[in-house]
Amino acid sequence: MPPSISTRRSEFLAGARATLPLILGAIPFGIIYGAVAVANGLSPAAAQGMSLFVFAGSAQFIAAGLVAEGLPVGLIILTTFVVNLRHALYAASLAPFMKHLPQRWLIPLGFWLTDESYAATIARYNAPDDSPYKHWFYFGSAAVMYTNWQICTLIGILAGQQIPDPQGWGLDFAMVVTFIGIIVPLVKNRPALVSVIVAGMVSVLANGLPNKLGLMAAALLGIAAGVLAEIAWPVADQLAPAEENA
């Protein structure tokens, strides 16, 4: 609900409020990330540092898993890049609204871009009123997401140090089930279905490849299959951003 007379302060608070329901999913995610990271051999400082400086939930999860497998650092960074490519889509969709903003805004807002803040903010930008302070709404949303992620990571790290074997508790399944909850709503047309079927099949067939190359191969072939399938079955809203991914 946009405020009737918007000020910087009212936009900031509205952004924070709009994001509160979305952090319900981020809370267990952050706690489990912290617990799994230290269980996999990351130092507590590195686990928290990743949340502070990288701030990308699923990429952090995967990196923590790759650390346990002893993967070279370069490949962990490359995997992070592939997993985070989806943020380019969010950024491209927000950019036209933020053309007028100076670098001192674009740099922090770029750093704070997440699935959740994107979903909240694009809805605000698309609202019909012409408030000049909609970037303050994004700021409020991002502040809630960032603060919550730091606190949840810390709780997870402390809990992970008490639990000797988080895998035994099924904590590793929490990430899997979270991803299922993100993937399924994205599969809303035939090209998307083709994309996930190809990605899933290749990921199993190529699982034996060294250095997680199977993950790369599956992701790239899945994307290619989706693009090709779209030629066969054109999608009406093909340029609309995926907003349900919260």
Next chain:
Amino acid sequence: MNGLTTREVIMILGMMVVTFGVRYPVLAIVGKIDLPEGVFRALRYVPPAVLTAITVPALLMPGGERVVVSHTNAYLVAGIVAAFVSWKTKSLVLTILIGMAVFLGWRWLIGVI
């Protein structure tokens, strides 16, 4: 508390650079220049393809070595239930809660825990 290792510092800095490198430049540039439509089209498939490539092996190959299609694979059983819940409700929170409950309950039933 053990401190950071050099390897960890390099990893975090590298991850920070590529993550910011995906988010910020697009935010700063698009709207001022035009990107080809094909790029946007391909980007749409990145989230489902990447997340599926991570999820499917975790469901089908819980030990990481071989495919286990059996009722003894709690990852697969709970994963199928979670996908159904997500499809029906579109709720991430419900999917996580029910999926975790089925996973832990199933492992208890078949005696893994």
